[in-house]
Amino acid sequence: MHQISNHVYANDALLGMVVPSKRLPNPYADFPYLLIKNFFTPQECHAIALNALADKEAVKAQLRGRALDTAIRKTDIHTLKAQHRTLYESRFAQKRPEIEHFFSLSLSSSTDIQVLGYEKGGFYLKHSDDSSELRDATGSTVGFKVVAPERKLTTVLFATSYAPNSSDNDHFSGGELLFNYLYDAHGNTITLRPQAGDMVVFLSNPYFSHEVLTVQSGFRLTLVQWHNAHI
Secondary structure: EEEEEOEEEHHHHHHHHHOOOOOOOOOOOOOOOEEEOOOOOOHHHHHHHHHHHHHOOOOOOEEEOOOOOOEEEOOOEEEOOHHHHHHHHHHHHHHHHHHHHHOEEEEEOOOOEEEEEEEOEEEEEEEEEEEEEEOOOOOOOOEEEEEEOOOOOOEEEOEEEEEEOOOOOEEEEEEEEEEEEEEEEOOOEEOOOOOOOEEEEEEEHHHHHEOOEEEEOEEEEEEEEEEEOOO
């Protein structure tokens, strides 16, 4: 493992791979990702979750415009109400200076907000947001090819909360956000279990390859965007 922040290490295998979009935040930060607490209030999150659950026009998520193999990803895309979109954009504008300062970049454009719902059994296997994996004949990852260069930064806002034994639609069990190549000092894979209103911000490159573990119960709902930036 090689250290990339005060408390986080990366898999040494990355050092021998082709990673054309490699970029890391300030190595003296405690973590290489940013966690923004209380982006939305619990009441605002609850309203967004209720709207998603009542959404009769949800569609199955695709993979960069292609029909998706449900062995790779099982996710629904929901519609965001206009008032929630306006609220999100207002809050994001307030947090933008903090995000830009942390990652030493200037945001230039953003994708539309995707409202991603994971019900029981939902998941998303390991992937990088800006790249496709290159594999050898044995199926081992040997590098990455950039396929979405406009994705420099990823933001994930949680509208429901992780709870080990969820029993309602404002919580979920399972469904953790796991960073496949990142570890703590003891060699444990970095795994986040955010609460409703938390926004997780990380670079979109392969160092931050991640997966959504299978949801065991409840309803996992996130608002996701990808952002281009001047670096």
